[in-house]
Amino acid sequence: MIEAHGLVKVYGKKPAVQGISFTVQPGKVTGFLGPNGAGKSTTMRMIMGLDRPTSGDVKVNGRHYAAHKAPLREVGALLDAKAVHSSRSAYNHLRAMAATHGIPAKRVQEVIDLTGLGAVAKKRVGGFSLGMGQRLGIAAALLGDPQTIILDEPVNGLDPEGVLWVRNLVRSLAAEGRTVFLSSHLMSEMAQTADHLLVIGRGKIIADASMQDFLNSQNQVRSRVRTDNPEALIRALAAPGVSVDTRDTALLEITGVDPRDIARAALEQQVLVYELTPLQASLEEVYMDLTKDEVEYHSQNIDTQTPLQALPGQPAPPAELAPAGTSREGK
Ligand SMILES: Nc1ncnc2c1ncn2[C@@H]1O[C@H](COP(=O)(O)OP(=O)(O)OP(=O)(O)O)[C@@H](O)[C@H]1O
Numbered sequence: 128m129i130e131a132h133g134l135v136k137v138y139g140k141k142p143a144v145q146g147i148s149f150t151v152q153p154g155k156v157t158g159f160l161g162p163n164g165a166g167k168s169t170t171m172r173m174i175m176g177l178d179r180p181t182s183g184d185v186k187v188n189g190r191h192y193a194a195h196k197a198p199l200r201e202v203g204a205l206l207d208a209k210a211v212h213s214s215r216s217a218y219n220h221l222r223a224m225a226a227t228h229g230i231p232a233k234r235v236q237e238v239i240d241l242t243g244l245g246a247v248a249k250k251r252v253g254g255f256s257l258g259m260g261q262r263l264g265i266a267a268a269l270l271g272d273p274q275t276i277i278l279d280e281p282v283n284g285l286d287p288e289g290v291l292w293v294r295n296l297v298r299s300l301a302a303e304g305r306t307v308f309l310s311s312h313l314m315s316e317m318a319q320t321a322d323h324l325l326v327i328g329r330g331k332i333i334a335d336a337s338m339q340d341f342l343n344s345q346n347q348v349r350s351r352v353r354t355d356n357p358e359a360l361i362r363a364l365a366a367p368g369v370s371v372d373t374r375d376t377a378l379l380e381i382t383g384v385d386p387r388d389i390a391r392a393a394l395e396q397q398v399l400v401y402e403l404t405p406l407q408a409s410l411e412e413v414y415m416d417l418t419k420d421e422v423e424y425h426s427q428n429i430d431t432q433t434p435l436q437a438l439p440g441q442p443a444p445p446a447e448l449a450p451a452g453t454s455r456e457g458k
Pocket residue numbers: 138141142143161162163164165166167168169170
């Protein structure tokens with residue numbers, strides 16, 4: 128378990144973490160989300176005793192990291208996969224770590240096998256791909272068979288097989304009752320991996336909820352509707368707060384109306400509806416909505432209202448097709 132109370136970190140005059148309190152529970156995968164520069168790595172470094180909090184306090188399994196007699200057996204972390212001496216082999220790197228922490232040599236082979244590094248274990252780490260470096264970092268984190276595992280961007284640079292492997296690995300570690308805390312910017316991956324989410328924005332916790340509660344927190348109901356008479360249905364549903372995205376001539380995405388009311392309106396108007404699917408907001412949508420004011424580094428938006436352009440060598444799209452995202456708010 129990880130428990131933080133009033134954790135603050137200020138670099139010079141820059142407040143990186145501004146008084147956060149949270150608990151990361153065992154038996155679950157807890158995802159740590161936040162825009163670039165929000166304070167995720169700083170928080171993880173403070174948990175691992177690598178950065179000293181300006182004020183506040185954080186404990187792992189009931190003690191400060193430095194107070195553990197055998198810290199690698201309590202908590203394993205992947206914080207910077209590149210922080211490995213490059214002229215050593217993966218095996219020697221892990222062997223040295225094990226030797227200095229009283230971990231038996233046979234555990235080195237176990238984590239090498241577990242992380243799929245067998246074929247490259249005797250090769251110089253300097254020649255490793257990003258994905259192999261990540262695997263080595265995860266092997267090091269698991270070396271002490273720790274109760275708590277902290278992984279900063281573990282799937283960064285991994286191929287799809289590697290991403291799936293990390294997902295299954297962390298889920299099985301949590302199923303064994305361990306505490307798993309991981310950060311990632313890949314929302315679709317996080318949606319499939321985490322049970323609980325902690326979201327940080329500009330150094331403050333802005334959400335601490337189960338995945339399901341987080342996804343349900345967007346209170347706008349949304350449905351996908353296929354009908355052969357979209358105009359009549361749109362007219363019947365027009366009301367303040369209702370918006371319609373016309374995906375193609377027969378496919379609508381309707382926001383702000385209960386699906387039951389859409390069905391009732393269709394029945395009353397004698398409009399044929401051949402699909403009515405309630406949609407749940409994706410993790411990416413809820414996250415983007417929650418953090419839109421917390422982003423430190425803004426990119427320029429691409430205007431989705433721009434009419435579709437014909438690609439070179441392809442015919443222009445038919446004029447009657449509205450581009451995706453065309454909104455008919457309250458019509
Ligand atoms: N050693 C340091 N010295 C000065 N400022 C720092 C230091 N480390 C982090 N910061 C600043 O603290 C803030 C939080 O950074 P941090 O790396 O914790 O964010 P993050 O959420 O992990 O970001 P990312 O998603 O980009 O990895 C940023 O504004 C960063 O520039």
